[in-house]
Every structure is written in structure tokens, then in C-alpha cells.
Amino acid sequence: MFDSSLSSLGAKVVVATSSDENHPPENIIDGNTNTFWMSTGMFPQEFVIRFAEPTSISAVTVDSYNVKRLKIEKNSSQNASQFESVTEKELENTEGHLQSNTISGIGSSATHLRFIITTGYDHFVSVHRVSVQN
Amino acid sequence: MVKLRARCLLVGDAAVGKSALCHMFHSDGTLFHKNYSMTTGVELLMKCVNIPETSDSVELYIIDSAGKETLVEACEKMWGQPSLLCLVFDLTSEQSFANCSHWMERVRAHWQGLHVPGVLVGNKSDLSSRREVQASVAQEWAQSQGLEYHETSAKEMNNFDAPLLSLARALHSLYQERRETIQNLSPG
Numbered sequence: 001m002f003d004s005s006l007s008s009l010g011a012k013v014v015v016a017t018s019s020d021e022n023h024p025p026e027n028i029i030d031g032n033t034n035t036f037w038m039s040t041g042m043f044p045q046e047f048v049i050r051f052a053e054p055t056s057i058s059a060v061t062v063d064s065y066n067v068k069r070l071k072i073e074k075n076s077s078q079n080a081s082q083f084e085s086v087t088e089k090e091l092e093n094t095e096g097h098l099q100s101n102t103i104s105g106i107g108s109s110a111t112h113l114r115f116i117i118t119t120g121y122d123h124f125v126s127v128h129r130v131s132v133q134n
Numbered sequence: 135m136v137k138l139r140a141r142c143l144l145v146g147d148a149a150v151g152k153s154a155l156c157h158m159f160h161s162d163g164t165l166f167h168k169n170y171s172m173t174t175g176v177e178l179l180m181k182c183v184n185i186p187e188t189s190d191s192v193e194l195y196i197i198d199s200a201g202k203e204t205l206v207e208a209c210e211k212m213w214g215q216p217s218l219l220c221l222v223f224d225l226t227s228e229q230s231f232a233n234c235s236h237w238m239e240r241v242r243a244h245w246q247g248l249h250v251p252g253v254l255v256g257n258k259s260d261l262s263s264r265r266e267v268q269a270s271v272a273q274e275w276a277q278s279q280g281l282e283y284h285e286t287s288a289k290e291m292n293n294f295d296a297p298l299l300s301l302a303r304a305l306h307s308l309y310q311e312r313r314e315t316i317q318n319l320s321p322g
Contacts, residue, residue: 019136019137020136020313021135021136022136023313036316038313038316040136040137040138040139040309041138041139041140041192041193041217041305041309042139042140042141042195042217043215065316065319096319096320097319097320098319098320119215121247122248122312123140123217123248123305123308123309123312124308124309124312124313126316
């Protein structure tokens, strides 16, 4: 699964709090770090990824820029609600190149992953790719 | 098409006309409160501004914060992390201008190292016979602080929307700049 994009596996971004039509949330799951979703101001910002079926996840890798604090939540229901907290992490500032962080310990299976960006190193942040390791 | 969002902090001494300006801007010049009513907390007003020659817009969440010294500390808790700054003084009060440097210190503590576009506004330009602050002096100080200077009269509807429109445009250019930077990033 590491090599295929989440969208090719049927995953969808079902919630995103910002939209620039040139940089839509689908860019997060197309497996390509050259395309990105960009936040359009203020925090928190969040997006929710829905998997086609309950998916067992050992770790997620997030490629981003200017994200400072990231919270990840998950659930295993059909609806994008009632999330349980997975982790909260402060990411390092990387000037001039992407942040790439692998977060393990997701545990068991999930149908939704929710990513909440509570603060940034700039007014605007971008997320280039989310990939999942089983 | 992009809709940007910004937290715009509106500060300055009490009675310089922050709320008057803000309400005039919010109501497109139709609402000027003739009677003074001091803002004792924080008032939030939202206004969507279209950016000329684009299909983009900026939603300004204007945080009109009490200017009275004893109330400021409580209000600061609600400032959050501002994206834009509008600092107002009264052109007929030298003191309100002098206090602007204190206001800058206060708000800078909330910027967390970010670049925050800002404007300095000299309000009550209609009271020309009582003017205590010369435009050139205010202009020079504004420049030293990286602020753009405007003079307004909320009462006479003079230039009242210029400062906030200019801030919306500044945020829009900042967004475009950042987007370009991100497009040219190398992979991690």
C-alpha cells in the first residue's frame, strides 16, 4: 500500500476547512508531493480522510509545510463523527523544504482519520501528501 | 476563486473611534453611532471584502477590543493569533498617538514571530482645528513600525473603509506570495 496513493485505493477527503480551487483537498491523497492543499487563513484547520473500508493502520506519513501542531483522531464508524484521539505532535519547522513526519501507534482499524492543525509557523500551511502504512 | 480568512485585531486608546470606524466599515457607511458607548470587552464583527480584479475575497473577523487600560488585560485573552492589525489613534489627542508604541508592544507579543500586515489610522480628521498630531509625524512613525498610514473620519464618512480594505489586499498578496513559495519547495 505504501506505493499506491490513498485515492487509488478508494479513500476520499470528506471534510476540509479551507478551499482554494487550484489546490483542492484531493491533492492530499493523490500520492504526489508536488500537489497540495493549502489553508486559507486562521487556525485551527482540519481535514478528514474516509477509507473505502475499515483499514488497519500501523503508521501515517504526513508531508506538509509550516504546520506547527498536529492532532490526529480516528474512528471506526460509518460517519465522520465521534472521533477518538490518537496523538498530538509538534512538528519541526523546515524552511525551504517539506516537513515529512511519520506517526506510528495509530493502532487497530479505522474508517476515518481526522487531522487537526491547531497552529502553524505561518498564516498559511500546506499538506502535500498523507500516506498510510499497514 | 479563493476565500481567505483573517483575524483582524483593532486596538488603540479608549474613545479614539475604533468601534465607530468598525461599524461604519461593517455597515458600508450607513451606521454611525452618535452617542458614545464604551466597548468594555471584545466585539467581533465579520465582513467579507472582494479583492478588486480577482474573483477572490477575504473574510475579515474584526476583533474590536476595549481601549481602556484597566480592561485590556482581560481582552487580550481573546485576541488569539491575529493575522492583521489595525491600530487607531485620535488626531486631536497627542496622548493617544504617543500610546501607540505601547499598543505595538502589546500586540507584538501575540504575533509569535509571524509577519502581521498592519495599518496605523489617525481618526477624527474632520476636527481639523483641534488637530494635535501632524500627518508627517504619524506617517514617519508608522513607517518605522512597518505600518501603512491612513487618516479617516468615521463621522464624515471620509476614507473610513480604506484601512481595512488595504489590510484585506495585503493579506491577499501575502497568500499569493506564500503559495508561490510552497509551489517551489523541494521535497522533504
